[in-house]
Amino acid sequence: MKKRTEKHARGEEPKLAGIERYNSNIERRASQTGPLVFSAFAAVVVFLAALGTGFVLAGMFTVEGLVVALLVAWVATMSVHIAMQWEKVVVFRLGKFSRVKGPGLYFTIPFIEQTALKADQRIMVTGFGAEETLTSDLVPINVDAVLFWMVWDAKKACLEVENYYNSVSLAAQTALRDAIGRASVSEVAIRRNQLDQELQEVIEERTSVWGITVLSVEIRDIVIPAELQEVMSAEAQAEREKNARMVLAEVEKDISAMLVDAANVYEENDLAVRLRTMHLLYESVKGSGGTVVVPSAYSEGFSDAALDKAIDSLKRGK
Incomplete structure (x- = not known):
């Protein structure tokens, strides 16, 4: 427990396979006791019926009648079955594929037919992962993912593969390792959606x-070594700073061009300079809420005569 805490303190992810993590959780599944209860009920009913028949025929309960009733009940449990709504049952006859039954009630011939597989056709969730897998730039990373799948053909799931559940898990893990090995660590971290589609x-x-x-x-989680995280963080910060400086340079360029244009306008019209000066003084007084001492040379621009002259000059300029 102490080692586990130390790993979490260092930011390391415990090395547990995705399947083990899911199996460690509390499983909440639909009840599977229906077929067992039905088989027990059928055995009891058949046993009582056979025992009652023997009593009627022999006029008393005998050991032979009891044995026969037990055998008949046993054969009945081997003959009558039920499959749940989400199940497909593959039945073999003398070792060869016979049929697919279910859901509901189905019958088999004792000792001649056997139930080879009960395929669950609900959506299955399988966790899988790739631990210490090298990327194309030789960086070991841990990746956890979740696979959603379902059986659509119970016959193929029974005949084509030994254990379809484990086979799907191993195939997913192999595909994930192969995909990571063909990409760089940055591509794995950035192209999550594309990696999901490729794996599917x-x-x-x-x-x-x-x-x-x-x-x-x-893809649930991607764990990159702590040392590489610092390097990638520094690289990202440097890239952002570079972009910020480039944007600032572009803004300074635009501002300088605008200032040159304004200077050309002011150079050709002294009255525009005076109006600009008056505007700046007004903005400073309005923003500070105080008073500003204006030189006498500039105060003349605030007189009514000066303003009328400025307006006439602007009209002539138009």
Whole structure:
């Protein structure tokens, strides 16, 4: 426990496979006791019926009648079955594929037919990951992902692969490692959506022959070594500072061009300079809420005569 705490303090992710993490959570699944209860009920009913029949025929309860009733009940439990709403049952006859049954009630011939597989056709969620996987630029990273998939063909899931659940998990993990190995660490961190789509297509190609379809793949977490995180952070800060300086230079360039244009206007018209001066003084007084001492040479511009002259000059200029 102490080592685990120290790893969290250093910012390291515990090295647990995605499947183990999901299995460590509390599982909440639909009840699977229905078939068992039905089988027990059928066995009891058949046993009582056979025992009652033996009593009627023999006029008493005998050991032979009891044994026969037990055998009949056992055969009944091997013959009558039910499949849940989300299940497809693959039935073999003498070792060969016979049919796919379910959901609901179905029958098999004892000792001749066997239930080879009960395929769950609900959406399955499988966690998988790639630990200490090298990227194309030789950086070891940890990636966790979640796979959403379902069985659409129970026959293929039974005949084409030994254990379809584990096979899907291993295929997803292999595809994830291969995708990471073909990309740089920056591409893995930035192109999450593209990586999800790529993984879905690759896994779908491998699992479609098993009667399994992949609905989606989602990258949950990407853990980069702490040393590289500092380097990438410094690089990102330098890039942002570079962009900020470039933007500032562009703004300074635009401002200088505007100032040159304004200077040309002021150079050709002294009255424009005086009006600009008056405007600046007004803004300073309004902003400060105080008083400003204006030289006498400038105060003449505030007189009514000067203002009328300025207006006439502007009209003539137009």
